[in-house]
Amino acid sequence: MHEIKPKRMLVILAHPDDESFAVGGTLAKYARKDVQIILLCATRGEAGIPGLNSTEAGEIRERELRKAAEHLGIEVYFLGYQDGELASVKPETLLETIACWVDLVKPQVILTFGPDGVSGHPDHVTISRIVTQVYDQFYKKGMLLYIHPSEATELGCGVSSSSTDDEQPLIEVDISDYKLDKILAIQSHASQNPGLPAKPEEAMDKIPCSEQYTIARDAQTGDNYPDWFEPQREEEKDAIR
Ligand SMILES: [Zn+2]
Numbered sequence: 001m002h003e004i005k006p007k008r009m010l011v012i013l014a015h016p017d018d019e020s021f022a023v024g025g026t027l028a029k030y031a032r033k034d035v036q037i038i039l040l041c042a043t044r045g046e047a048g049i050p051g052l053n054s055t056e057a058g059e060i061r062e063r064e065l066r067k068a069a070e071h072l073g074i075e076v077y078f079l080g081y082q083d084g085e086l087a088s089v090k091p092e093t094l095l096e097t098i099a100c101w102v103d104l105v106k107p108q109v110i111l112t113f114g115p116d117g118v119s120g121h122p123d124h125v126t127i128s129r130i131v132t133q134v135y136d137q138f139y140k141k142g143m144l145l146y147i148h149p150s151e152a153t154e155l156g157c158g159v160s161s162s163s164t165d166d167e168q169p170l171i172e173v174d175i176s177d178y179k180l181d182k183i184l185a186i187q188s189h190a191s192q193n194p195g196l197p198a199k200p201e202e203a204m205d206k207i208p209c210s211e212q213y214t215i216a217r218d219a220q221t222g223d224n225y226p227d228w229f230e231p232q233r234e235e236e237k238d239a240i241r
Contacts, residue, residue, distance in 0.1 A: 016065035025175025031073030114146035
């Protein structure tokens with residue numbers, strides 16, 4: 001890992017492209033506000049290119065994610081699990097791997113899928129469950145945010161809002177100044193046929209101006225509380241009331 005910065009966000013997702021479609025604007029925005037953003041991608045998306053074997057597909061998708069990460073200004077690490085098989089990995093193994101990363105990074109914000117996995121994909125659901133367990137059992141500091149189904153996740157990810165808990169407080173991140181970064185990141189995943197016009201400038205109106213999160217846990221513990229996130233949250237809470 002690179003040098004540790006004072007402000008840190010740990011993003012834990014399942015496949016290359018989850019980060020760009022669902023949360024790319026948020027990642028680009030905070031990366032440019034000097035937050036160190038570390039993405040853990042559980043798999044290389046080996047199952048995601050029809051007609052290619054898993055080794056070739058994994059190599060292509062790893063390259064695409066590294067390129068997207070450059071556009072977003074984030075660090076990326078692969079956990080090395082197989083695409084589509086996270087639900088059958090021993091939970092203790094996943095738990096230990098993710099707990100080690102949380103302990104290493106000590107992030108003020110952890111960002112992952114909600115219990116519905118946004119799209120219901122079993123890999124997403126598994127990641128959400130394990131990350132939440134890690135927070136509850138070993139961490140309990142800062143904030144745990146879940147990706148909230150919205151117009152932003154509809155693009156590319158599909159939406160499943162069946163298990164959305166309307167009681168949970170919502171953060172709406174305005175990404176209007178970071179849409180170009182998000183588009184370039186999405187377009188890096190060429191093997192996933194992003195469905196955007198080739199010229200980034202022409203894709204601007206296809207990208208919603210905000211991304212939404214529910215606050216799943218909010219420990220507000222002293223020096224590990226993300227005050228860099230707070231002003232934004234209050235202001236944007238007002239905006240969406
Ligand atoms: Zn995914």
